[in-house]
Amino acid sequence: MSVTSPRRSARERLLAAADELFYAEGVHTVGIDRVIEHAGVAKASLYSCFGNKDGLVRAYLQGRHEQRRNRILGRIEQHDDPSDRLLAVFDSLAESAAKPSYRGCAFYNASAESDPDSVAAQESAASRAWTRALLTDLAREAGAADPATLAAQLVILYDGAMVGARQDHDPAAVLNARAVAATLLAANQTPSRVRP
Amino acid sequence: MSVTSPRRSARERLLAAADELFYAEGVHTVGIDRVIEHAGVAKASLYSCFGNKDGLVRAYLQGRHEQRRNRILGRIEQHDDPSDRLLAVFDSLAESAAKPSYRGCAFYNASAESDPDSVAAQESAASRAWTRALLTDLAREAGAADPATLAAQLVILYDGAMVGARQDHDPAAVLNARAVAATLLAANQTPSRVRP
DNA sequence: ACGTTAACAGACAGGTCTGTCTAGTGTCAG
DNA sequence: CTGACACTAGACAGACCTGTCTGTTAACGT
Numbered sequence: 044m045s046v047t048s049p050r051r052s053a054r055e056r057l058l059a060a061a062d063e064l065f066y067a068e069g070v071h072t073v074g075i076d077r078v079i080e081h082a083g084v085a086k087a088s089l090y091s092c093f094g095n096k097d098g099l100v101r102a103y104l105q106g107r108h109e110q111r112r113n114r115i116l117g118r119i120e121q122h123d124d125p126s127d128r129l130l131a132v133f134d135s136l137a138e139s140a141a142k143p144s145y146r147g148c149a150f151y152n153a154s155a156e157s158d159p160d161s162v163a164a165q166e167s168a169a170s171r172a173w174t175r176a177l178l179t180d181l182a183r184e185a186g187a188a189d190p191a192t193l194a195a196q197l198v199i200l201y202d203g204a205m206v207g208a209r210q211d212h213d214p215a216a217v218l219n220a221r222a223v224a225a226t227l228l229a230a231n232q233t234p235s236r237v238r239p
Numbered sequence: 240m241s242v243t244s245p246r247r248s249a250r251e252r253l254l255a256a257a258d259e260l261f262y263a264e265g266v267h268t269v270g271i272d273r274v275i276e277h278a279g280v281a282k283a284s285l286y287s288c289f290g291n292k293d294g295l296v297r298a299y300l301q302g303r304h305e306q307r308r309n310r311i312l313g314r315i316e317q318h319d320d321p322s323d324r325l326l327a328v329f330d331s332l333a334e335s336a337a338k339p340s341y342r343g344c345a346f347y348n349a350s351a352e353s354d355p356d357s358v359a360a361q362e363s364a365a366s367r368a369w370t371r372a373l374l375t376d377l378a379r380e381a382g383a384a385d386p387a388t389l390a391a392q393l394v395i396l397y398d399g400a401m402v403g404a405r406q407d408h409d410p411a412a413v414l415n416a417r418a419v420a421a422t423l424l425a426a427n428q429t430p431s432r433v434r435p
Numbered sequence: 436a437c438g439t440t441a442a443c444a445g446a447c448a449g450g451t452c453t454g455t456c457t458a459g460t461g462t463c464a465g
Numbered sequence: 466c467t468g469a470c471a472c473t474a475g476a477c478a479g480a481c482c483t484g485t486c487t488g489t490t491a492a493c494g495t
Contacts, residue, residue: 052472069351069353074451075454076452085474085475086455086475087472090453200395200399202399203396205402206402210350211367220392223392223395223423248441270483271483271484282444282445292484
């Protein structure tokens with residue numbers, strides 16, 4: 044009884060270990076043996092839970108997507124003003140990029156080491172489609188004259204901020220991107236819809 | 240006689256093969272055997288020319304940097320107007336991203352599969368520093384009020400365009416980034432310096 | 436003619452990686 | 466008590482990867 048379990052299940056420990064190691068060092072660099080050692084789990088448990096390494100990679104990326112989604116939606120909900128809600132997406136990224144463990148976009152990193160039709164590419168596409176749809180909705184709600192085009196520009200800023208913060212070891216790129224996003228949004232808003 | 244050689248040297252063929260395979264499939268995924276087979280070169284020649292695989296990776300990335308540098312500078316020289324010269328950096332990227340073989344930034348891709356103090360990370364930092372300095376100079380010559388800040392924003396757009404064009408298989412991201420860059424430049428230019 | 440140099444082909448060692456398999460341990464329901 | 470279940474430990478096969486080594490061939494300068 045007490046809590047659900049005195050020790051987390053093998054699956055949970057494997058996912059936690061994969062999340063940490065794959066993100067820090069890359070899905071290709073980190074071998075199965077490293078993951079099971081870090082998780083304190085037998086190899087057979089890994090193959091019983093996830094089938095093969097690709098299955099573990101997929102679960103790792105899906106978990107990353109869900110975490111990111113929850114962080115962003117949580118940030119958005121803290122605001123009422125439509126412009127603030129849109130910019131909250133960048134605030135969420137700023138928070139992530141400020142952590143010492145930040146290593147850029149898990150999806151891009153994973154697909155950079157894999158072939159174009161790999162699990163990583165599939166999950167990356169899904170995650171990008173969600174982000175783009177979210178930004179399009181937020182742009183529309185903020186009164187953008189052309190939500191789709193503005194969202195495309197915001198995606199570029201978001202991607203560029205992720206890359207820059209990682210490669211230059213400097214989260215300031217996210218603040219710069221947020222500032223440009225605010226400028227673009229203001230320029231794109233239909234004046235008649237602006238409330239005093 | 241005739242041309243310099245009836246056949247390119249082993250070093251040249253190795254670099255060409257490495258450039259093609261490493262860029263298309265990743266420095267980690269592609270093994271030494273694949274490279275020498277594709278180059279039609281003996282393994283001993285590779286180790287004689289480059290010492291080890293890291294040496295080949297370094298030469299591959301340095302070659303990529305030089306090619307990119309030449310492409311960009313060639314584009315810039317085609318223009319006299321300072322704003323056009325700055326935007327030529329994005330035109331050069333648009334040309335690259337339109338090719339079917341485009342796979343994003345070779346430096347980011349290579350460093351995504353390697354540890355933070357690897358050859359890839361070093362060459363990536365060098366290449367990024369060059370790009371940032373170039374954009375700062377071009378921004379200054381175009382009359383930007385704050386060349387350093389504008390360059391930082393342009394780097395974000397450049398990175399974001401590279402990532403977007405790759406992950407979405409759509410070079411339109413570069414055109415969007417170029418449009419935003421033109422807007423930022425116009426907003427940042429000191430009006431007094433504009434010539435009629 | 437001769438030595439140097441660059442290049443070739445390919446075997447080999449030593450290591451790592453994925454994935455399978457055997458065998459044993461602990462827990463819990465009925 | 467018993468059987469199902471989840472898990473552990475670790476050996477193993479087969480593939481692949483880097484780097485070394487041996488031996489051969491061809492061009493070129495002196």
